[in-house]
Amino acid sequence: MSSYPTDSNRAHPLSLSPDYKSSVLRAPSRPLIPMRHTLSELTGPVYGHETVRSGDNDLTTQHKGEPLGERIIVHGHVLDEDGRGVPNTLVEIWQANACGRYIHVRDQHPAPLDPNFTGAGRAQSDATGYYEFVTIKPGAYPWGNHHNAWRPAHIHFSVFGHSFVSRLVTQMYFPGDPLFAFDPIFNSVPDEKARYRMVSDFDLENTQPEWALCYRFDIVMRGKNATPMETK
Ligand SMILES: [Fe+2]
Secondary structure, eight states: OBOOOOGGGGGSOOSOOTTSTHHHHHSOSSOOOOOOBOHHHHHSOOSSGGGOOTTTTBTTSSSSSOOSSOEEEEEEEEEOTTSOBOTTOEEEEEOOOTTSOOSSTTOOSSSOOOTTOOOEEEEEOOTTSEEEEEEEOOOOEEOTTSTTOEEOSEEEEEEEOSSGGGEEEEEEEOTTOTTGGGOTTGGGSOOHHHHHTTBOEEOSTTOBTTTBEEEEOOEEOSSTTOOOOOOO
C-alpha cells in the first residue's frame, strides 16, 4: 500500500476560511487522520473516461440554437510536477451562463436562463496532456456570503486521474477581474503566487479571428507549481 505525496497540499485553500462563511460549519474541528490508500483505490477502474465522445467538449452545440454570450476557447495541458503532460485525464467543467445564472434549483437570482446553454462539458487529455473546450464566457454572479458579495467569473474544473482517489477540483478565473480582491473563495488560497495559478492567461496566439477569444489554463497536479485545488 502507498499514498500519493501530500507536500503540495500547502498550496491549497485552508479548510477553515472564516470570510468564506460556509467553511466555518463544514471545516473539521479535529486534526485529520491520514488514511493509507488501498491497492484497489489506487489501481481500480475510473468512472467516465470510456464514455467521452468528440463534441462533449463544446458547450455551444448542445442544443438547437447557439447560446448567448461571448464564445471562448479554453485550453491547456494537464501537467505533473515535472512539467510533463498527463495523458488520458478526464477533465470536466461546469459553469454559469453569460448572465451568471446556473441551471440549479438553488440559483434563483434575477438573471435569465439560456435555453441553449446547460453549462457542463468534458474532455479527455490527449497523449501530451492537452485538452480543449469551446464555451461561453460565464458572468459574475451574486452569492449570499456577505453584503454585496459577487463571485468573479469562473469555470469549475474537475480532473480525474487514473484512480478514484485522484480526483481534484478547482476553479479557473479570467485575467484582470476586478472582483478578485473581494472574493473570499479566491482569497482562501493563502499564497498569492498560488492564487494566481488559478487565473487563466489570455491567449491571443490561439484566438480565432472572427470567432472566439482564447484563454490558456494549464493545470499542474502537484509540486511547487501545483494549481490550488478545493480540499473540502
Ligand atoms: Fe460557481
